[in-house]
Amino acid sequence: MQQTDSKPLRSEAGSIIRPGTEIIGAASVVGGREHEGPLGDRFDFYNPKDRFGEDTWEKAESEMQRMALSAAMHKAGVREEEVDLLFAGDLLNQCVGSSYGLEAYKIPYLGLYGACSTSAEGLLLASAMVGAGYASCAAAVTSSHNAAAERQFRTPLEYGGQRPQSGQWTVTGAGAFIITPACSKGGCPIYAPGVKPLARVSAALPGLVLDRGVTDPNNMGAAMAPAAESTLCRFFAASGTGPDNYDLIVTGDLGWEGSRILCDLMDTHGYDIRKKHNDCGMMIYTKNTQDTHSGGSGCGCGATVLASYLLPKLAAGEIHRLLFMATGALMSPDSVKQGLSIPGVAHLLCLEAPGAQV
Amino acid sequence: MQQTDSKPLRSEAGSIIRPGTEIIGAASVVGGREHEGPLGDRFDFYNPKDRFGEDTWEKAESEMQRMALSAAMHKAGVREEEVDLLFAGDLLNQCVGSSYGLEAYKIPYLGLYGACSTSAEGLLLASAMVGAGYASCAAAVTSSHNAAAERQFRTPLEYGGQRPQSGQWTVTGAGAFIITPACSKGGCPIYAPGVKPLARVSAALPGLVLDRGVTDPNNMGAAMAPAAESTLCRFFAASGTGPDNYDLIVTGDLGWEGSRILCDLMDTHGYDIRKKHNDCGMMIYTKNTQDTHSGGSGCGCGATVLASYLLPKLAAGEIHRLLFMATGALMSPDSVKQGLSIPGVAHLLCLEAPGAQV
Numbered sequence: 001m002q003q004t005d006s007k008p009l010r011s012e013a014g015s016i017i018r019p020g021t022e023i024i025g026a027a028s029v030v031g032g033r034e035h036e037g038p039l040g041d042r043f044d045f046y047n048p049k050d051r052f053g054e055d056t057w058e059k060a061e062s063e064m065q066r067m068a069l070s071a072a073m074h075k076a077g078v079r080e081e082e083v084d085l086l087f088a089g090d091l092l093n094q095c096v097g098s099s100y101g102l103e104a105y106k107i108p109y110l111g112l113y114g115a116c117s118t119s120a121e122g123l124l125l126a127s128a129m130v131g132a133g134y135a136s137c138a139a140a141v142t143s144s145h146n147a148a149a150e151r152q153f154r155t156p157l158e159y160g161g162q163r164p165q166s167g168q169w170t171v172t173g174a175g176a177f178i179i180t181p182a183c184s185k186g187g188c189p190i191y192a193p194g195v196k197p198l199a200r201v202s203a204a205l206p207g208l209v210l211d212r213g214v215t216d217p218n219n220m221g222a223a224m225a226p227a228a229e230s231t232l233c234r235f236f237a238a239s240g241t242g243p244d245n246y247d248l249i250v251t252g253d254l255g256w257e258g259s260r261i262l263c264d265l266m267d268t269h270g271y272d273i274r275k276k277h278n279d280c281g282m283m284i285y286t287k288n289t290q291d292t293h294s295g296g297s298g299c300g301c302g303a304t305v306l307a308s309y310l311l312p313k314l315a316a317g318e319i320h321r322l323l324f325m326a327t328g329a330l331m332s333p334d335s336v337k338q339g340l341s342i343p344g345v346a347h348l349l350c351l352e353a354p355g356a357q358v
Numbered sequence: 359m360q361q362t363d364s365k366p367l368r369s370e371a372g373s374i375i376r377p378g379t380e381i382i383g384a385a386s387v388v389g390g391r392e393h394e395g396p397l398g399d400r401f402d403f404y405n406p407k408d409r410f411g412e413d414t415w416e417k418a419e420s421e422m423q424r425m426a427l428s429a430a431m432h433k434a435g436v437r438e439e440e441v442d443l444l445f446a447g448d449l450l451n452q453c454v455g456s457s458y459g460l461e462a463y464k465i466p467y468l469g470l471y472g473a474c475s476t477s478a479e480g481l482l483l484a485s486a487m488v489g490a491g492y493a494s495c496a497a498a499v500t501s502s503h504n505a506a507a508e509r510q511f512r513t514p515l516e517y518g519g520q521r522p523q524s525g526q527w528t529v530t531g532a533g534a535f536i537i538t539p540a541c542s543k544g545g546c547p548i549y550a551p552g553v554k555p556l557a558r559v560s561a562a563l564p565g566l567v568l569d570r571g572v573t574d575p576n577n578m579g580a581a582m583a584p585a586a587e588s589t590l591c592r593f594f595a596a597s598g599t600g601p602d603n604y605d606l607i608v609t610g611d612l613g614w615e616g617s618r619i620l621c622d623l624m625d626t627h628g629y630d631i632r633k634k635h636n637d638c639g640m641m642i643y644t645k646n647t648q649d650t651h652s653g654g655s656g657c658g659c660g661a662t663v664l665a666s667y668l669l670p671k672l673a674a675g676e677i678h679r680l681l682f683m684a685t686g687a688l689m690s691p692d693s694v695k696q697g698l699s700i701p702g703v704a705h706l707l708c709l710e711a712p713g714a715q716v
C-alpha cells in the first residue's frame with residue numbers, strides 16, 4: 001500500500017481508536033491479602049484463603065474469572081446470551097485461567113495474552129468491536145493468582161523464596177467488564193432497572209513492544225516503565241492533550257519502583273505527571289505493612305482496582321477524565337533463563353464520567 | 359441490557375462479523391520437514407535444520423515470525439510505518455515467540471492466545487479493526503516450532519519419546535498476513551506496482567469454547583473437532599448457507615484423526631462436508647512417508663498453508679469461496695496433569711476470490 005507521496009498512513013504518534021462505548025458493568029473478585037489492603041471493602045467477592053473452593057491454585061484462578069464475569073453481567077443486567085463477544089486472558093501458561101474459567105459460558109471467546117496489560121487490551125478490543133457495531137455487547141475478563149503465578153514464574157510458595165525490594169507481589173484477583181454502545185452513538189441499549197453506565201470509553205491507544213535491556217525478572221517495574229512512557233507520550237502527542245487534561249493517570253502495575261521511573265522518564269519529555277499519577281500496584285496494598293515490596297502486579301491488579309475503585313469514582317462524578325494504562329512484561333521464565341532481556345508493552349484507555357460532555 | 363421483550367440481542371447462532379477487507383500480502387516460513395512435504399516449494403523461506411541461525415529453538419521461532427512479517431509487508435508493498443496494528447500469537451509460554459520476534463517492529467502490538475486457532479483469531483481481529491476504520495492497515499502473525507513445542511508440551515526431542523498414531527506433529531512454521539480495506543468499501547488503498555489482493559475477508563465468526571471431556575493430549579484432533587463442528591454449524595445457520603456454497607472447507611489442524619471425527623459429527627446435522635473438506639494438518643505432510651502420525655498441528659500449520667497454498671488459489675481464481683477454520687486446544691501441560699479435560703475453540707473466516715461478486 002505504498003502511497004504516491006511519501007506521507008505514511010500512520011503518524012509517528014500512532015492512531016487513537018475512539019470507540020465511544022460505555023462500560024455498564026464491572027466486578028472484582030480477590031484473595032485474602034487484597035481484601036486486607038486499602039481497597040478491601042470495595043471488591044465484590046473475596047476468599048480469605050485464596051482457594052475459592054478449588055483443590056488447585058490454577059482452578060481457583062479460573063473460578064475467580066467465572067465469578068467475576070457472572071457478577072459483572074448481573075450488575076449490568078445483561079444475560080449471557082446477550083453478550084456477543086468475550087475477550088479474556090491471564091498469566092498462566094496457555095492462558096488456562098481464562099479458558100477453563102469461562103468455558104461454562106456460551107459466548108464466542110477470543111483469548112488474549114498481553115501479560116499484565118491484558119486488562120486494557122481486552123477493554124480496548126471489546127470497546128472497538130462494540131463501537132464498530134460487530135457486537136452489541138462484549139465482555140472483557142482478566143485474572144492472576146499469586147500462588148499459581150509464583151510456582152509458574154518463580155518457585156512454589158512452599159519453597160519460601162526471598163524477593164528483593166524491587167520485586168512485586170502478584171495480585172490474586174479477577175476483574176470483568178461489560179461494554180455496550182454509548183447512547184450518544186445512536187445505539188442506546190435499554191438498561192435494566194437501576195443500571196447506569198460507569199464510564200465512557202472515549203479513546204484507546206495500543207502500545208508498542210519496547211525492550212530497554214532490563215534482564216532482572218525481579219524488577220518488572222523497570223522493564224515496563226519505558227513502554228508506559230512511550231504510550232503516554234504517543235497519546236499526548238496524538239490527542240493534543242497533556243497531564244492537566246486528566247484528573248488521574250493510573251498505570252496498571254508498575255509498583256513503587258516502576259512508577260518512580262515512569263515519572264522521571266516523563267520529566268525528560270517535559271510532562272510532570274506526579275500530581276496526577278497513581279498506580280494500581282501501589283493502590284491495592286498498604287506500602288509498609290503488607291510486605292509486598294514494590295507493590296502489586298499481575299493481570300488481576302489493574303482489573304480489580306479499575307472495577308472496584310476507579311470506575312465507581314467516574315460513575316459518581318468524583319473524577320471526570322481518567323487515563324488507565326495497563327502495563328505488561330512480555331517475557332517467560334524460559335526467555336529469562338536464556339538470557340534475553342524483558343520487553344514491555346502498555347495499552348491506554350481514556351475513560352470519562354458518563355455525564356461528561358462528549 | 360435486559361430487553362423489554364424476551365428476544366435476546368444475539369441469536370443462538372451468534373453474530374457473523376462482515377469486515378469486507380482484503381488480504382493484500384501473505385508470507386510463510388517453514389522448517390525442513392515442512393519443506394519436504396507436498397507444499398514444499400510453495401513456502402517463501404525454509405531452513406532445513408529449523409535453526410534459522412539462532413542458538414535456541416525459541417529464538418528460531420521468533421526469527422521465523424520476524425521473517426514472515428517482513429516478507430508479507432514486502433510482498434504487499436507496505437512499509438512498517440504504514441501498518442497501524444499487529445496481532446500475533448504462538449504456542450510458547452507467555453507467547454514469547456511473538457513478543458521477541460516482533461519487538462523489532464514499531465507497530466502497536468496486541469498479543470493473542472488461541473492455541474492453534476490463533477491464525478484465524480488474528481485474521482478475524484485484524485480484519486475487524488480495519489473494516490471498522492480503526493486501522494488503515496493491520497497485520498496478523500502466528501508461529502509454532504516443533505522442537506520448542508515438544509520440550510514445552512511433552513518432552514525434549516533428545517528424549518526420543520514415542521507418540522501414538524493419534525498424535526500430531528507440531529509444524530515448524532510462521533505465517534503473516536497484511537489486511538487493508540477492500541476497494542468496494544470506499545477505502546481503496548493505492549497498491550504498490552504489481553500488488554494485487556489475494557482474497558477478500560467477507561465474513562468471520564468467533565468460536566465458543568467447548569469441552570467434550572477428551573483428556574488425551576495425544577489426541578488433539580478429538581478434543582478440537584467438536585469446536586469445529588459447533589462453529590461450522592453456527593455459521594451455516596446464521597448465513598443460510600451449506601457446504602455446497604463453498605469450494606473448500608479447510609480446518610486448521612484437526613489432522614487425519616480429528617478430520618474424520620468432524621466429518622462424522624457434521625453428518626449428524628445433515629451436512630456432508632467430505633467432498634469439500636480438507637485440513638491443513640493433512641495437507642502439509644505426506645501421510646505415509648513423513649512419520650507425522652495424524653498430521654500437522656500448531657499455530658504455524660494453518661497459517662503457512664493458508665499463506666502459501668490457499669490464498670494463491672483464491673487469488674488465481676482457482677477457487678472462489680473458502681471457509682477457513684483454525685482450531686485450538688486450550689489446555690496446558692499443567693491442566694492435563696491436574697486431570698482436566700481439554701477445551702477446544704474454532705474461529706471461522708469466509709474468504710473469497712478478489713474478483714468474486716460482493
